[in-house]
Amino acid sequence: MQTLVLNASYEPLAVVSVRRAIVLVLTEKAVTEHADSDRVIRSATQEFPAPLVVRLLKFVRVPYRRRLPWSRNGVLDRDGRRCGYCGSRAESIDHVLPVSRGGAARSWFNTVAACLSCNQAKADRTPAEASMRLLVEPFEPKVQRALVLALGVRQTESLPDWLSDTLAGHTSARRAALAAS
Ligand SMILES: [Zn+2]
Structure with missing residues (x-):
């Protein structure tokens, strides 16, 4: 199971293991934006719903445009x-x-x-x-789309509206621009 990591600006950044995502949250580097309440992750002292999407608290500059x-x-x-x-x-x-x-x-x-x-x-x-x-x-x-596919999220209803809109925007906005021109 994997977790999507968003930049502080809500841009998809990477896909990491749930374990790594939890470490990010526990060390206060990230906050959970969306969790799967049906799956509980247990540590020695705590238990929490598995994070599906976490967001970094500090903006990370991506130095180059990654290509797929x-x-x-x-x-x-x-x-x-x-x-x-x-x-x-x-x-x-x-x-x-x-x-x-x-x-x-x-x-x-x-x-x-x-x-x-x-x-x-x-x-x-x-x-x-x-x-x-x-x-x-x-x-x-777009690399972002590949990240979503890598997460295995195919039904957009399993993501919050703001996120599926952001992700869908990359291709549909381009198509709309083409259709309008
Ligand atoms: Zn055919």
Whole structure:
């Protein structure tokens, strides 16, 4: 079980073990923002609900913009495990421009989740050549989103509103901006 650590500014910062999160709280470096009341953690003298989200009391400056390394699972998660061509359940990754044709093998922008039948139907062709329309535009996920996925929080109702809004804002705000322009 893991805990999401927020910066003092409420920005997601890291995912740590529950044990580590409790140490942060007990040493007054962080406060619990959201806890799972069904799971109790016991120490020698105390017991408390397991923290799901803690927030650091002092702001930590993140010195560089961390980028998310490409991974097969990352692509599946980014696309909600739905095929980029037909929307059905995806079990594989398709290279939009095939690697055999010079497409980048490990790029967020050249890979989409795909079902096996679309992947086989497309084969070594571009979507245009295969007369297949891409329903999504591949993008590089934000590190914050990866942290949430790493926590295994998929139902937004298990997070407080302010947090799910903050996290959802990263991608939906960009989409809204694109739609408005
Ligand atoms: Zn498909």
